[in-house]
Amino acid sequence: MAYSEDSAESVTRAREHFLETGVVPSIPLRPGIADSWRRCSLAGMGCDDLDPPYFDDLDTEGRLMHAAQPVLDGLEETLSDATMSVILTDTQGRLLDRRVSDGALRRHLDRIRFAPGFSYAEEHVGTNGIGTALETQQLAVVAGGEHFTSPLHALACAGAPINDRLTGRLAGLLDITSWSTRVSPLMPALARSAAGAIERRLLELASERERTLLEAFMAAERHGGQAIITVADDLTMVNRRAADLLGRSDHAIVRDMVAEILRAGGEHTASVVLSRGEPATIHCRPIEANRGAVVEISVTGRRGSPARPRVGPADLKLAGTSALFANVCADLAMLRQAGTWLLLEGEPGVGKLALARAVHYRSAPDRLFAVIESTEDVAGRCSATPGAPGGTVVLRHVERFTDNARAAVVDWLDNVAEGANRVWVVATTEIGSELPDNLLSRLPATLTVPPLRHRIEDVRELVPALLGTSSLGRSVSCGPAAMRALLRSTWPGNVAELAHALRHALARRRVGQIQPEDLPESCHVTGGRVLSRWEAIERDAIIRALLETDDDKAAAADLLGISRATIYRKINVYGINIETGPPVSK
Numbered sequence: 282m283a284y285s286e287d288s289a290e291s292v293t294r295a296r297e298h299f300l301e302t303g304v305v306p307s308i309p310l311r312p313g314i315a316d317s318w319r320r321c322s323l324a325g326m327g328c329d330d331l332d333p334p335y336f337d338d339l340d341t342e343g344r345l346m347h348a349a350q351p352v353l354d355g356l357e358e359t360l361s362d363a364t365m366s367v368i369l370t371d372t373q374g375r376l377l378d379r380r381v382s383d384g385a386l387r388r389h390l391d392r393i394r395f396a397p398g399f400s401y402a403e404e405h406v407g408t409n410g411i412g413t414a415l416e417t418q419q420l421a422v423v424a425g426g427e428h429f430t431s432p433l434h435a436l437a438c439a440g441a442p443i444n445d446r447l448t449g450r451l452a453g454l455l456d457i458t459s460w461s462t463r464v465s466p467l468m469p470a471l472a473r474s475a476a477g478a479i480e481r482r483l484l485e486l487a488s489e490r491e492r493t494l495l496e497a498f499m500a501a502e503r504h505g506g507q508a509i510i511t512v513a514d515d516l517t518m519v520n521r522r523a524a525d526l527l528g529r530s531d532h533a534i535v536r537d538m539v540a541e542i543l544r545a546g547g548e549h550t551a552s553v554v555l556s557r558g559e560p561a562t563i564h565c566r567p568i569e570a571n572r573g574a575v576v577e578i579s580v581t582g583r584r585g586s587p588a589r590p591r592v593g594p595a596d597l598k599l600a601g602t603s604a605l606f607a608n609v610c611a612d613l614a615m616l617r618q619a620g621t622w623l624l625l626e627g628e629p630g631v632g633k634l635a636l637a638r639a640v641h642y643r644s645a646p647d648r649l650f651a652v653i654e655s656t657e658d659v660a661g662r663c664s665a666t667p668g669a670p671g672g673t674v675v676l677r678h679v680e681r682f683t684d685n686a687r688a689a690v691v692d693w694l695d696n697v698a699e700g701a702n703r704v705w706v707v708a709t710t711e712i713g714s715e716l717p718d719n720l721l722s723r724l725p726a727t728l729t730v731p732p733l734r735h736r737i738e739d740v741r742e743l744v745p746a747l748l749g750t751s752s753l754g755r756s757v758s759c760g761p762a763a764m765r766a767l768l769r770s771t772w773p774g775n776v777a778e779l780a781h782a783l784r785h786a787l788a789r790r791r792v793g794q795i796q797p798e799d800l801p802e803s804c805h806v807t808g809g810r811v812l813s814r815w816e817a818i819e820r821d822a823i824i825r826a827l828l829e830t831d832d833d834k835a836a837a838a839d840l841l842g843i844s845r846a847t848i849y850r851k852i853n854v855y856g857i858n859i860e861t862g863p864p865v866s867k
C-alpha cells in the first residue's frame with residue numbers, strides 16, 4: 282500500500298483530469314478506483330460535498346455485533362498507541378461501532394460524520410474503503426486523492442468484507458482508517474485478518490442445526506473441487522464455486538429437487554443445462570434424517586460446446602459493439618440453438634424483446650414468432666398456441682401476469698416441453714422481479730441484458746440505427762456536440778428512452794445535423810434524484826436558458842431573472858451539463 286508523495290500527486294492529477302474530462306488517464310491506479318470514480322460520476326455525485334445520511338434503526342444487538350465485539354476489543358487494545366481507527370459496518374455501509382484512541386483522529390472523524398449511525402456507502406459519500414469494498418465485495422484500499430469527494434482526502438482506509446460462511450452472504454464490513462500521511466502497509470492485512478476472525482466467530486455462534494449442516498457441507502467440500510450447496514428449511518450454505526456457477530433459476534431448480542427428495546427420500550441425480558449454458562449433473566442426497574440435503578453440482582461439458590462461431594450483434598442486425606452486448610447476443614443465440622428456455626431479464630427498454638426477435642429471425646425466419654402480453658387473455662393465447670417446430674414464443678413481462686395467467690402458462694409449458702412441436706420459450710421480465718418457483722424451474726436459463734449506461738459506447742452505433750428507422754428517409758445525422766451529450770446521459774429508460782430522445786430531436790430538426798438544443802432537456806443532466814414536478818420545471822427552464830445563451834451562465838441568469846450565485850447552485854444541484862457545438866444552419 283505504498284503511497285509516496287509522487288504517487289499521491291499523480292493520483293490527484295488523474296482525479297482532476299477525470300473530473301474535467303470524464304476520462305481516467307492511463308496511470309496505475311489501485312484496483313477498483315477508476316470504476317468507482319465512474320460510478321460516482323454517473324450518479325451525478327458532487328466531488329466537493331460530503332453529506333452521509335444518519336440512520337437510527339441499526340441492528341446493534343444482532344449476531345454480527347455479538348461476534349465482532351471481542352475482535353474489536355482486541356484490536357482496540359493492540360492499536361491503542363497507533364493513529365488508527367477500527368470500524369464495523371453493516372452490509373449497507375452504516376457504521377455500527379467505531380474504536381479510535383487518538384484524539385485528533387477522533388475529532389476529525391466526528392467532524393466528517395464518520396461515526397456510528399452514519400452511512401459510508403459509495404452512493405452516499407463516493408469512493409472510500411467501506412463503500413467501495415461493499416460495491417465490489419472485495420478488500421478495498423482507498424487513500425488520499427483516490428477518494429472521490431475531497432473532504433475525505435485526509436484519510437486512508439482499508440475495508441474488508443465479512444462473509445457469513447453459513448449463508449454464503451455478506452454479513453458486514455471491517456474497516457481500518459488512518460491519516461493518509463500516516464498510512465501503513467499493514468492496514469489491509471489487519472482489516473482482512475480481523476474480518477476473518479469475525480467470520481470464524483459467526484460460525485462458532487451458529488446453532489446446533491446450523492452446525493450439523495455445516496459439518497455436512499465441510500465433509501462434502503473435502504471430497505474435491507465441486508460446487509456444493511447444503512439446504513435445510515430456510516438455511517442454505519453455498520461454496521464459492523457454486524456461487525459463481527449458479528444463477529437465480531438454477532437455485533430454483535435445486536430447491537425443487539431438494540423438496541422432492543426430502544418428500545420422497547433417497548438420492549437423486551439429474552442432468553441440466555445451467556443458466557449460463559453449461560451442461561451439468563446435479564446430485565442430491567438427504568442428510569440429518571431428511572431434515573436437509575447436500576447438493577453437488579458438476580459441470581459435464583463446456584459452455585456452448587461443441588465450439589461454434591459466436592453470433593454477434595451485426596449477425597442479428599442489432600446495433601452495439603460493446604463486449605457486454607456482444608456476450609448477451611452470443612449467449613442468447615447459443616441458448617436458442619440448444620433450445621433452452623430462459624428468463625431474459627433487464628431494465629425497462631433495454632432491448633429484451635428486440636433481442637429475442639432478432640435471434641429468432643436469424644435462425645428460423647419462416648417459423649412462428651409469437652409474443653404473449655400480460656394485457657391479453659394469456660390462457661386463451663396459450664391454448665391457441667399448441668406448439669410449432671422451430672417457433673418462438675415470448676412471454677412478455679411475466680412478472681405482470683396474474684396468478685391465473687401464470688398457472689395457465691405453467692400448464693402450457695408442460696404440454697409443449699417435449700415432442701416435435703416444441704417451441705423455444707423466452708420469458709422477459711424486469712430485473713429484480715419476484716417470480717414463483719414453479720415458473721422459474723421451467724425456465725432453466727437466465728440471461729441479463731445489461732443497462733445502456735453499462736455499455737454507453739453502444740450509443741454511437743444505436744444513434745444512427747435508430748435515426749435510420751425514425752427519420753423516414755430524411756437526411757438527418759447526429760452532430761458531435763449532441764452525440765457528446767447523449768454519451769453523458771445515464772439513460773434510466775435505456776434504448777427505448779434514447780429512441781424517444783431522437784424522435785423528439787427529429788421533430789425539431791427536419792434535415793442536417795442534430796444539435797444539443799434539439800434534444801429533450803433530460804439529455805442535459807447527469808445522474809441525479811427523482812425531481813418533483815416543480816423542480817423538473819425549474820430545471821428545464823434553466824436548461825433552455827443556457828441553451829439559448831450558448832451556455833453563458835450570466836446571460837442565462839439575467840434571462841431568468843435570478844442571481845448568478847443561484848444559477849450556479851442550481852446547475853450543480855440538478856447536475857446540468859450543457860454541450861455546445863459549432864453553429865450549424867438549420
Ligand SMILES: Nc1ncnc2c1ncn2[C@@H]1O[C@H](COP(=O)(O)OP(=O)(O)OP(=O)(O)O)[C@@H](O)[C@H]1O
Pocket residue numbers: 598599600601627628629630631632633634635636678709743746776777780
Ligand atoms: N441493439 C439494438 N439495436 C437496435 N434497436 C434496438 C436495440 N435494442 C433495443 N432496440 C430498440 O429499442 C426499443 C426498445 O427495445 P425493446 O422493446 O426490445 O426493449 P424491452 O427491454 O423489451 O422493453 P420493455 O422493458 O419495455 O419490455 C425498440 O424499439 C427496439 O427495437
